[in-house]
Structures are given as C-alpha cells and as structure tokens.
C-alpha cells in the first residue's frame with residue numbers, strides 16, 4: 001500500500017472511531033483525558049464511548065462536533081427492559097448522542113421476537129440519540145444465530161449493528177463483521193455497522209472498513225454509518241496518519 005493511501009485511510013478511520021474507555025476503574029479524570037485525546041492532531045474522532053455516569057461530564061467537556069456514546073444493559077445483556085429503559089432515559093437526559101444497547105443475546109435463538117421488542121422499546125425512548133445494538137456475536141452459537149440477531153435488531157429499528165462489548169473472549173472478527181454487513185446490505189444498506197472489541201492496529205481497523213466498502217459499496221462507510229469501537233487503536237492510527245514510528249516498533253508507512 002502506498003504511504004499516502006495508508007495515511008489517508010488512517011485519518012478516515014480516526015473520523016470513524018468511537019474512542020472507548022469502558023474500564024471497570026474508569027474515573028472522571030480518565031474521561032477528561034479521553035475527551036482531550038478525542039481532538040487528535042489528525043482531526044476529531046467520531047465519538048467517545050463511556051459509562052453512563054460520565055455522560056453529563058463528558059458532554060460539558062467535549063465540543064459539539066464529537067458525539068457522546070454510552071452503554072446500557074452492559075455488558076451482560078441480562079437486565080429487564082424496564083431497567084434498561086431507565087438507564088436509557090437518564091443517559092439521553094444527560095446528553096448522550098448515541099446509546100449502545102447490549103441486546104438480550106442469550107434469547108436470540110429461543111425468542112428472537114423478544115430481542116426485536118427490546119430494541120423497539122429502547123429505540124422509542126432514545127429521542128434524538130442513535131441506537132447501536134450490541135449483538136455480542138462471540139457468544140452467539142453459530143452463523144444462523146448471528147444472522148437472526150441482525151434481523152431482530154434491524155426489525156426493531158436499530159440505527160447500527162455492533163458486534164461486541166469488548167468484554168468476552170471473542171469480540172469483533174472479520175467473519176462476524178461480514179455477516180452484519182451482509183444483512184445490512186440485504187436490508188437496503190441504511191443501517192450502520194460498528195465492529196468493536198479487540199481492534200488494536202491500523203490493519204485491523206482498515207480491514208473492517210474495506211469489508212464495509214466491498215459488501216455495502218464504497219459510499220457506505222461514512223462516519224454516520226460506519227464506526228469502529230476501540231480503546232487501544234488510536235495511537236497506531238495517529239502514527240500511520242502522521243507517518244511516524246508506530247507503537248510496538250512496527251515499521252511506519
């Protein structure tokens with residue numbers, strides 16, 4: 001790949017990044033540092049993704065051009081719908097622009113209608129906020145279950161399909177992202193896609209954007225339709241964008 005191309009793609013990936021800190025011990029100081037990092041030398045990231053208790057603080061810290069995303073029913077996906085609804089309402093009232101909902105993934109195979117209804121109910125209370133549905137693909141039994149989860153979330157009105165929480169053994173994989181993108185394409189290509197979890201390098205990130213371009217078309221992965229959820233890829237993307245030495249001693253482009 002030519003250097004200029006890699007640098008351009010790294011910048012494009014930064015503009016599509018949900019810069020994440022969902023560490024158990026995340027503090028307000030960590031969120032303040034995340035807000036600072038979100039305005040990068042290569043331009044702003046798309047969003048930061050943080051725990052709900054930090055949404056109001058982050059909204060005050062960040063310029064309006066960077067979205068605040070938060071998580072509900074996270075990470076297990078097992079809370080009842082009323083509890084998730086309360087979390088969602090509070091997050092929206094606090095200024096969240098995007099809600100990342102863990103769907104009831106353990107019910108996908110036995111009762112996909114429950115997942116569809118869960119998504120529809122939460123979506124109805126998102127107001128202006130976009131709803132990203134975390135399918136936790138690494139915990140779904142097989143390809144058929146992943147595709148069923150996609151159908152349920154899309155039917156429920158999801159704005160995005162997101163692969164993973166980043167909290168289980170198997171997070172985003174090219175195979176799972178491909179399934180999400182294929183189902184999005186079949187449904188008309190308007191729903192967004194967010195591979196998340198375990199994305200650490202420019203090559204990982206760019207591979208997902210290339211998949212999106214291949215499956216949904218070169219115009220598909222705009223920042224309002226394609227995101228990457230990652231806590232640990234920004235430094236590598238910045239190094240590739242700037243043509244400087246990459247973390248871990250990888251050769252620069």
Ligand SMILES: O=C[C@H](O)COP(=O)(O)O
Pocket residue numbers: 020022049164165166167171196197198199229230231232
């Ligand atoms: O939603 C995004 C994920 O939680 C981030 O996972 P990661 O820490 O493996 O990058």
